[in-house]
Amino acid sequence: MFELMLCSLLTVFPDYLFRRYAQGKRIGREITFYTVWYELRWGITACLLLTISLITLIFYFHPSTKHVTAVFRTVTILPETVGRVDEVYVGNNQKVEAGAPLFRLDGSQQEAAIETARRRIAEIVAETQVAETELAGADGQITEAQGAYQTAVDEYEMKAQLLKSNAVSQREVDRLQTTIDGRKGAVDAALAKKKTLETQIAVLLPAQKASAEAAQAQAQVDLDKTFVRAGVAGSVQQFTLRPGDVVNSMLRPAGILVPAEAGRVALIAGFGQIEAQVMKPGMIAEATCVGKPFTIIPMVVTGVQDVIATGQLRPTDQLVDVQQMGRPGTLTVFLEPLYPGELEGIPPGSSCIANAYSNNHDALADENIGTLRWLFLHVVDAVGLVHAMILRMQAVLLPVQTLVLSGH
Template identity: 60%
Template sequence: MLEIALCSLVTILPDYLYRRYAQNKQIGRDITLYSVWFELRWGITTCLMLTVLLITIIFYYHPSSTSVTPLFRTVPILPEEGGRVSEIFVKWRDEVEKGQRIFKLDSAKQEAELEVAKRRIEEVDAAMVMGEADLAAAEGQIQQAKGAYQQSLDELATKEELRLRNADVVTVREIERLRNIVDGRKGAVVAAEAAKQAAVTRMSTLLPAQKASASAALQKAQVDLDKTVVYAGVSGHVEQFILRVGDIVNPFMRPAGILIPREAGRTQLQAGFGQIEAQVMKVGMAAEATCVSKPLTIIPMVVTGVQDFIAAGQIRAGEQLLDVPLAARNGKLLVFLEPLYEDGLDGVTPGSSCIANAYSNNHDRMEKEDLGFFTRIYLHGVDAVGVVHAIILRAQALLLPIKTLVLSGH
């Protein structure tokens, strides 16, 4: 109606003035209810055509959407592993802070594994103490073997000297026996040194590696024990939390409840605009919105994001070939709106139904580009008719409580 009223000012009104003053036709005598359609046919026809053109320009360059809502996501309250609930720290609809405990699972198994890991570390520490004693024993064995080896060498040298002086004093058999003893004691020295090297290697490599493995097992056991306590990942309040002690919670089948973040749905609106407006919607456009949960209020907004694909075109791999006519739907262009001023969405309930308008602005284009005269006139007209949509939005905001409370029957 507003578009028709505006268009009639430049079509029907001039036609009537021409009939009235140029042709001297008067309302009620020449221009009646039955003849007005013929007398003002040029003005009425032009008004209808201009109205359709104006509505098209307004809705294309200043798009509107009734599919607007402050969407928000919920965080499922789930443990990382399944188990039986042993303790609960919060109640239904309790406010929780990030990092606060929510509930605890039975941890007898994890505590036993932690205790085993601690005892394993103690075993490795004891083995390291024993390794030091083994190293000292190896040192003593080396000294003992070297002493015996040196004694056999001295005895062999003495016997060989005596035989050189008098061959009848020492037999060949005795010399061979002593040489075998020397070789054996030399091998004992090598074996003692190898035992010492093995003890050193065990102290420097094996036992530290075993202790590192035991420490890692201890940390894993501690992590597994910590997982039995479920903490709040974000600040918010708990909903649908009907958990009781003894219930079994599974991360794949049964969540304990949901956690609604404190800032959920309070920072931006998500609006679905028509696909034909994909070339018009740009980041930075001015916008306005009004919501059912906050009636009689116009919220200044700004477009902060435009999704560059339509969700209706999504496909998934399946056992049947895609039939495009069956899959095609009239999807919406997703646009993100944020309040122009801080706390602009205060009072708007998350999930509320809203109406939003976006307004094109060609001022920067006219300043930076060398446009023709008629193009500038057209762009000025496009920006000017945005006020019509702004008036319509305010009328919708005024009628929204009546429509909701009276006409809908609620």
């Protein structure tokens, strides 16, 4: 309607002035309800053609959409293990900080595992002390065995000298040789026992202690998993847990955590596919939202998704008919505020209306630009003002349309 009124001022109105003052035709006499088409046919035809051209020009180079939403992400509150709720620390719709505890599962099994690991560590420490005591006794056994061995060697050497003078028998010398071998074995056994104790103290018991400490740490990690904490700062929604409820990470989540910054960073808009060649990152845009009426928010296009979501295909056990994708999808565009804090006060998930404006400043600054192209680009940039005025009219009428004309 606004475009039609503007075009009529350039076509129908000058035609009427010509008929009135050049041809002397007056409304109510020569120009009546029945003759208005014949008398103003040139102006009306030009008005219709100019209106259609203007609307096409505006909506192509300065696209608009009502499919704009402050999309926000939610975080599902889930424990890492299955368990029964023992304590609940927060309530529904309560704001929490990152790392704040939300609820705790029953951790008696994990606490028992920690206590078992702690007792095993104490047992290994005691075994180490016993082994150190035995190691001190092993030194005494080695000294005793070496003394007995040396005594046997000395006696053998003395009897061997006596054997040459037939003072002792060969059998007695052989017996002493056997005794030496036995005493030598006792010395080796004492040394081996000491080596075993040293290895046990230096390698085995520390390894067992390290394993027990690792088991204690694992049990502590499992116990910590029973405390479910907030990953980010935000508000807890749909949280109805009570002590005694069983929470399953696969089948039954505990609730939803809405991050504090959710939906307050950017808007996501769905423009028509025909604007795919026009929409570029860096374009200036404007938006007005139902959650913040009578307000125009300056935005900038920060990203344009290079695929249409409705064309996606996932492998299934059935062939997909293209007819099922008959509904045309939209071009997903990301809009961010041109100035910080512009989205404050807009509830996440609000519906909005957005305009994007083409900017031909760089093309107009080219010295080699032709006259017709220079004129066309000037017209394109100028008609963006019309679309901006339409958006402001929508911002004014949006509360009236929502509260009065919608019938709610």
